Amino acid sequence: MPGLKQRGIEIYNWFEQRLGLATPILEAVEHEVPENTSSWWYVFGSAATVLLVLQVMTGILLALVYTPSASHAWNSLEFLDHNVKLGWFLRAMHGWGSDFMVAVVLIHMAQVFIFGAYKFPRELTWIVGVFLLLMTLGMAFTGQVLRFDQDAYWGLGIGASIASRVPLIGGWLVDMMLGGPIIAGPTLTRFFALHVFVIPGALLALVGLHLWMVLRLGINDWPMPGRIVRKSTYVREYHELTKQTGIPFVPDAAWKDAIFAAAIMLSVIACALLFGPFGPTGQPDPTIIQTAPKPDFAFLWIYAVLAYLPPNLETPVMFIAPMLAIGAMLLLPLVAGEGEKHWSRRPVAVLMLAVIAVTLGVFTRLGTYTPWSPIMDAWTSDAIPVTYLHDRTPLERQGAIVLQNKQCRNCHSIGGAGGLRGPALDAIAARMTEDQMIRQVLQGGGNMPAYGNALNPSETTALVRFLTTLRGRDLPPATDASRRLVLSSETPASSPRER
Template identity: 85%
Template structure:
């Protein structure tokens, strides 16, 4: 054993004499930090770095099998899921690792903002962090496109449509993004290059620079009310604090980072095992236009916001809001680089962060179930509840068969069962007269298509008769008030006049 230890030491010294990396790495690991920074609030940066390493490792392994061509991308993922041992688990790790990385980076940015850590002398550290957040989102978007399923195809089409609205250079940007005017083979090659080489390379360089600046400028000390950041005195005050209460980052402060990073990794593994990989859904087919593409979790809030915007506000919002938002984040440390850091002395910052967090949560929730386009569930195979067939005439029962065979329950529910795209029909006859029902069936209206050409007169008559029996709680049927007035007038008028 002593001999083995001696050989390992000699090998280490051999490399150290030539590379000289040992001492700088040890100095970096043991660099002193203020004792008050040994907190669970300061663990998100390390966790994001660990998740980035996970993405690199799993991405390299996936690239060994993935075929970045329009004709083979989808099938290569199917091959990974079903023919490569633990291939599905590898894809799931990569996909869930991406979502966790975005979440951790966003929380880290929020914590930095909340603690005022963007102020002097860490302005550039914050700006680089903003760039890292944007690049992380870029990695997630390009990764979704590489699945090249139906969601990815149409989602990319929507993204290209948004970019095309940029004045003057919109068309050129689309050509650069897609490798031409349409989504084709060159498109996937470009996104593969961005996802595997370009964005990770920039990320790696900026992460290294970010870590270097943290080592050089120190970890932001715990904000204290009344401790003002001034450019003329802060560095001296920080060094005094570090000298008085400093502890080595490894191991005194790093153990919390290690525990939190391990917990995050276990959470990623658990999600990968329980929920599996994302997609691929159906194969991309440009002839199928009746589709509702939905982005990955990180972009659901954008999806919801754009869906709720009036059409005339879409283009101004998409072109102006991102510029203002990113510009404000980049200019923040330059405008507010001095002053209080404690949240109790920065109520506007706390309110702003709270509003943004609540809005992101609400729109993300809305994006998960698209309330602007109600859920459509096919119920054609289920029989109509028997209660709706009791005491019905043969014609009304024939109408129930038409209702079933024409798959009206794909969009409408009765008895609490059926689609939710259209209104429930349990009380239809209480709300619409027979003439109105006939007109709605034949001509359509609102979101309902016209069925005048899909039904023959006998089917229409039977269907309408059945629909007129749908009176909730046996309430009276709807009547045409204007017709009642006419009939009342005729009865009141004496004969012969």
């Protein structure tokens, strides 16, 4: 139908006459980039942008059902999970999209750093990027609070206690953050506003600025050892390079971005399908002290660092370290804006990146299993293994029940199940004599509570009798060294093994 086509062109022209966007868009799409920037190393920035679009879209859909009120938030998530068709999938996509976005942004930053792409004239692009990282983390944190479950509640508690340590304005900061002195309705309203209006608004604006600068300044050329960035010559050299080897961004360079973005999308979908949405864990209840609140993956390392820090270092490390880290990132392009870009000529930079990556990785790993916190439900969910009860006297079995009921296994494991705060008890009788065990149980010590008041003498007897049967495999029972010394001095040649 020629008439229809004619109409279409007329409508297009009507808009184009008023908007005038065709030329700039076409220019942006087809602009020449140096051939060597068409590389799989250059795909992370565009993948982060695609993830941002995913987050905005899934976020809008979630906001249609989510109720930002302290009494209804948790229920509305349950409603999404169970009553809305594919609601769980939407939540899972938004949650996994968030984790992927943090990861991709971090990788993008590492790549930009190692390729020296923050150097002249792209200093400001990097600085805007640092703010984009902070906002991405801000979205991850505020988003986790919106779940308003136990993890969110205690995560907020920890966040607030960090804020309260700021000298002078700590109290005011907590008030600002929580919308009052305690975590309550206003807290959620505040985080909802941050997560849905304030941070995304700023984030989108800065992403626009970031992309504009990428277009304007050109994609960073592939670093070559010996090709030194100088403010006086760089721009001319870059243009020459583009003129000699330039290829249009679309399609010659962009197809790699498209394939990688598609792979990331498929990974998000796969994770969402396989692992489902995050939480909500239990309804927030300040009367239940959660001993192991788990933050989302982006903050696990902070959680691990805080747990391992000696208490007197907490306050300084919590403020000074982030300030220094952010300050260093912002200053980096200003102090190192010229010079070599290639990693082989920047050993300090490579080493620094490796140290940061390994440290973050290790602490994140530590954060996933928190060996310092007792598993508080160990006594209800894991029975004492049958092998430890087989062939035991009634008194000893009685002791096994005391061990279970007094919740010793919140801190001690038996048969691999239980807490890790204290040593495993499987072979305790090979290490301690009965007297030592009685002392340890009644008096406690070394981070173990004293059970003197909580056990009557018959319970203690039974408990310790049971413990003396826990000897591991083929280990001799522990003997009292002091007693043995006395014995051997009295009868010098009593036992050939002791000489």
